[in-house]
Amino acid sequence: MKFRFMIALSIGVTLVFTILSEAAFAEAASKLDKAYTIPAALNPVWKWKDGYSEEETLYFRRAYTGEAGLAADDVGSYGARHLSEILPTATVHRDGPVSVLESAPMPQIANVVATTPLGTMTLGEMMKDPRARFKAIAVVHKGKLAFEKYMGIRPWENHLWVSSSKTIAGLLAHQVAEEGLLDLSAPVPTYLPELKGTNWDKVPVKAALHHRSGLDIGEGNVGKQGHPITYFYAIMTGTSGLAKDASLMDAVKMATKLAEPGEVFEYSSVNTYVVGTIIERITHKPVHDLITERIWRKAGMEGDGLLALSPSGEAQIQGMFSSRLRDMARYGMLYTSSWNVVSKERVVSENYLSKVYAASRPEIFPGNNIGDRMIKVFGNIKMGESYQWDAVFPDGDLFKSGRLGQCLYVSPETDTVVVFFSSAYNNTLFVFTYAREIVKQVFRKK
Numbered sequence: 001m002k003f004r005f006m007i008a009l010s011i012g013v014t015l016v017f018t019i020l021s022e023a024a025f026a027e028a029a030s031k032l033d034k035a036y037t038i039p040a041a042l043n044p045v046w047k048w049k050d051g052y053s054e055e056e057t058l059y060f061r062r063a064y065t066g067e068a069g070l071a072a073d074d075v076g077s078y079g080a081r082h083l084s085e086i087l088p089t090a091t092v093h094r095d096g097p098v099s100v101l102e103s104a105p106m107p108q109i110a111n112v113v114a115t116t117p118l119g120t121m122t123l124g125e126m127m128k129d130p131r132a133r134f135k136a137i138a139v140v141h142k143g144k145l146a147f148e149k150y151m152g153i154r155p156w157e158n159h160l161w162v163s164s165s166k167t168i169a170g171l172l173a174h175q176v177a178e179e180g181l182l183d184l185s186a187p188v189p190t191y192l193p194e195l196k197g198t199n200w201d202k203v204p205v206k207a208a209l210h211h212r213s214g215l216d217i218g219e220g221n222v223g224k225q226g227h228p229i230t231y232f233y234a235i236m237t238g239t240s241g242l243a244k245d246a247s248l249m250d251a252v253k254m255a256t257k258l259a260e261p262g263e264v265f266e267y268s269s270v271n272t273y274v275v276g277t278i279i280e281r282i283t284h285k286p287v288h289d290l291i292t293e294r295i296w297r298k299a300g301m302e303g304d305g306l307l308a309l310s311p312s313g314e315a316q317i318q319g320m321f322s323s324r325l326r327d328m329a330r331y332g333m334l335y336t337s338s339w340n341v342v343s344k345e346r347v348v349s350e351n352y353l354s355k356v357y358a359a360s361r362p363e364i365f366p367g368n369n370i371g372d373r374m375i376k377v378f379g380n381i382k383m384g385e386s387y388q389w390d391a392v393f394p395d396g397d398l399f400k401s402g403r404l405g406q407c408l409y410v411s412p413e414t415d416t417v418v419v420f421f422s423s424a425y426n427n428t429l430f431v432f433t434y435a436r437e438i439v440k441q442v443f444r445k446k
Contacts, residue, residue, distance in 0.1 A: 035117070036117040036118055036131060036428075036429065037131070038131050038133075038425040038426075038429075039073075039425070042073060042074060042133075042425060043074050044130035044133075044152075045077060045130075045133050045134070045135050045151060045152030045153075045423060046151050046152050048077075048078075048152065049150065049151065049152050049153065049154070050154065051154070052078070060074075060075055060078035060079075060082075061082075061085055061086075063075045064076075064078065064079050064085075064086045064238075065238075065239065065240050066233075066234060066236075066237030066238045066239030066240065067237075067239060069086070069237045069238070070222075070233070070237055070403070070426075070427070071425065071426050072133070072403075072404050072405075072423040072424060072425055072426065072427070073425065076404075076423065077133070077152075077423040079160075080159055080160040080162075080322075080404055080421075080423055081153060081157055081158070081159055081160075083158065083160060083306050083308055083320065083322045084306055086238055087238050087308040087309065087316075087320065088308070088309045088313075089306040089307060089308050089309060090286065090288035090306070090307045090309060090315065091288065091304050091305070091306060091307075092288050092291045092292050092296050092304060092305035092306065092307055092321075092323075093292045093296065093297060093304055094296055094297060094301040094302070094303060094304050094305075094327075095292075095296075095297035096297065096300065097300060098300050098301070098302050099299065099300025099301075099330060099341060099342035099343070100300075101140065101143075101144065101145045101326065101329070101330070101341070101342075102143070102144045102145065103144065103145045104141070104144035104145065104146055105145075105146065105147070106139075106141070106146040106147055106442065107147075108442065109123065109139055109146060109147040109438055109442055110122060110123050110124035110127075110147070111123070111124065112434060112437050112438050112441050112442060113437070113441070114126075114431070114433040114434045114437045115433065116429070116430065116431045116433055116434075117428075117429055117430075118131060118132060118429070118431070123137075123434050123438070126431060126434065127149060127151055131425075131429070132422070132424070132429065132431060133152070133405070133422055133423045133424055133425060133429075134151060134152070134405070134420065134422050134431065135150070135151055135152035135153045135159065135420070135421040135422055135423060136149065136150045136151060136152065136153050136155075136159070136325045136420060136421045137149050137325075137418070137419070137420040137421075138325050138326060138328075138329045138417075138418075138419050138420070139416065139417070139418050139438060140329050140332070140333060140338075140416065140417045141414070141415065141416045141443060142338055142415045142416075143333065143338035143341035143342075143415070145326075145329075148325075148326075150325075152421075152423070153325075153421060155324070155325070155326070156302070156303070156324060157324065158303065158305070158306060158322040158323055158324060159322055159323075159324075159325065159421045160319075160320070160321070160322045160402070160404060160406070160421075161319070161321050161322060161323065161328060161402055161406050161408070162319045162320075162402030162403045162404050162406050163269065163272075163318070163319045163400065163401060163402045163403055163406070164328070164400045164401065164402040164406045164407070164408040165317065165318075165319060165320075165321035165402075166269075166272045166317070166318060166319065166388040166400065167387070167388050167389060167400050167408060168291060168295065168317060168321070168331075169272050169275050169276045169279070169317045169318070169388055170209065170275075170387035170388030170389070171295070171347075171348060171352070171387075172276075172279050172287070172290055172291070172294065173205075173209050173275050173278075173279060173387070174349070174352055174355060174387065175294060175349070176279055176282060176283065178349060178351075181282050181283065182205065182278070182279070182282055183205070184204065184205045184206035184209065185204050185205070185206060186204060186205055187200075187201060187202060187203060187204055187205075188200045188203050188204070188205055188208060188274060188278070189201055190205075191205070191278040191281050191282060192274065192277060192278060192281065194249065194253075195252065195253065198253050198255070199215055199255050199256055199257045200213075200215070200252070200255065200274075202261060203215065203261045204261060204262070205275070205278060206262075206359075207261040207262050208271040208274045208275050209271070209275050209386075209387065209388070210265075210359055210361075210385065210386045210387065210388075211265055211266060211267045211268060211271050211370075211385065211388075212261065212262045212263070212264060212265055212266070212361075212364070213255075213261055213266065213268070213270075213271055214257060214258055214259040214260050214261040214262065214263060214264060214266075215255040215256065215257060215258055215266070215268075215270075216228075216255060216256045216257070216258040216266075217229050217232075217255050217266065217268040217270040217271070218258075218266040218267060218268055218368060218369055219267055219268055219269065219369050219370065220368070220369035228251045228252070228254035228255050228256075228270065229251075229268060229269070229270065231250070231251045231254065232248060232251035232252075232269060232270055232273075233269070234246075235247070235248055235251065235310050235311065236248065236269065236308075236310070236316060236318070236319065236320060237320075238311075242311065243311075244311055245311065245312055246310070246311045246312065247310065247311075247312040247314065248273055248310050248312070248314045248316075249277075249312075249314065251270065252270055252273065252274060255270065263364070264364055264367075264368070265361065265364045265365055265367075265368050265370075265371055265385060266368055267368065267369060267370035267371075267385075267390070269318035269319055270318075272317060272318035272319075272388060273314075273316075273317065273318045275388075276315060276317035276318065277314070277315075280315065286315060287307065287315040287317050288307045288315060291305065291307070294347070295331070295334070295347055298343050298344070298345060298347055299327075299330050299331065299333075299334060299342045299343050299347065300330065300342045300343065301323070301324075301327045301330060302324055302326055302327055303323065303324045303327060304323075305321060305322065305323040305327070306321065306322045306323070307320065307321050308320030308321070319402070319403070325419060325420075325421055328408065328419045329417050329419045330342045331408075332408055332409075332410050332417035332419060333417055334347045334348045335348050335352070335353070335398065335410045335412060335417075336410060336411075336412050336415045336416070336417060337412070337415050338415050353396070353412060355387070356386050356387045356389065356392060356398070357386075357392065357396070359386035359387060360384030360385060360386045360392040361384050361385070361386070362382045362383060362384040365383055365384055365385060370385075370390055371383075371385070373430065374390055374391045374399075376430075377430050377432050377433055378391065378393075378399075378432070378433065378436060381393070381394065382394050388400070393436075395411075395413060395444075396411075396412055396413050397409065397410065397411045397412070397413070397436065397439065398410045398411075398412075399432065399435065399436070401430070401432055403427050404421075404422055404423050404424055404427075405420075405421075405422025405423065405424035405429065405430065405431065405432075406419075406420065406421055406422060407419060407420045407422075407432050407435050409432075409435035409436065409439070411439045411443065411444075413444075414439055414443040414444055416438075416439050416443050418434075418435040418438055418439070420435070
């Protein structure tokens with residue numbers, strides 16, 4: 001049958017029966033929480049696990065919009081796998097021998113149980129739930145690949161990290177500050193003079209680095225007409241109808257004051273963009289080259305990464321970065337004691353973790369979009385945030401989410417990294433609990 005513009009109307013449940021036996025599907029479905037729903041027209045992500053036809057490819061390229069990207073529908077899911085087809089990109093280059101990740105399978109990881117809006121079920125059951133739109137997961141423990149599954153993408157394909165890539169900006173900021181190139185206490189306009197005379201005048205760099213700028217740029221306002229974060233997201237995702245010279249910096253200048261810098265935690269991609277732009281200015285290098293030189297080429301990556309650019313050519317380090325899943329795991333390993341499995345030299349310095357822990361502020365964590373989300377996902381424990389990590393746990397674990405359901409979870413104490421790709425519909429489902437439960441139930445088990 002010819003591919004006609006009916007892709008968004010096909011029924012996902014029918015396809016599930018072609019992949020699972022009726023008995024297996026019935027068993028999994030019996031444990032689901034029916035309260036969480038997605039549009040029936042959405043296809044399960046595994047429909048296109050092995051790629052798209054030429055007709056589908058052309059359709060999705062033409063149909064993509066920034067709105068679809070944010071919704072993570074079938075069109076948006078295509079865009080997450082094909083960043084260079086929807087936005088201009090700069091290449092983050094790999095170099096040298098590929099670092100080998102030895103396999104040490106731990107199939108029991110599939111039996112880890114967690115509770116999410118889908119219900120209480122095992123990881124294996126969650127991965128079979130078409131509502132989860134869960135594409136891939138990898139777990140590395142003590143430098144070895146313990147678990148790896150691909151449900152909606154091929155192992156050698158790049159996929160958006162979305163905001164999980166914010167940690168890259170945090171690491172680069174730490175590096176240049178250690179080298180004496182960046183004063184984290186200096187006001188932002190010290191390095192970005194175009195922001196002089198704006199509400200950034202009294203915001204120190206460290207306040208932006210830790211999402212405490214005190215400005216009204218919180219992600220919870222995405223969608224509010226006329227709000228700077230709405231305009232910022234429109235540019236970031238390539239929303240149709242924008243001027244060709246639409247600039248992320250224009251959105252940055254629109255920010256109004258909310259509180260004194262450092263007093264409140266207000267997560268925003270604007271902060272990350274500001275930090276990334278400062279790093280470019282003081283090093284006199286584009287950020288994709290900095291990632292190449294300081295991180296990517298040193299970690300034995302399998303493939304190149306891609307960093308999206310705005311219509312005005314600005315680097316989108318705040319979320320529009322893509323790579324292979326294993327390379328995301330290699331990146332996470334740089335924060336663990338197994339860093340030498342992938343790199344000949346330390347990329348994350350010995351004092352990085354102590355800096356992250358010292359900068360965490362659990363007392364201001366609740367009461368905002370991301371803080372309240374993390375509490376809802378992980379429970380009301382004494383979490384904080386710093387250096388672009390969404391959650392800094394009291395046991396030392398670090399977590400960073402991505403809007404599409406991406407996960408970067410690093411447990412330095414247990415030497416474990418959990419990463420996954422997803423296209424969670426409309427940013428309404430979060431299954432990040434599985435990452436922490438994997439560490440707790442398998443690697444931190446007493």
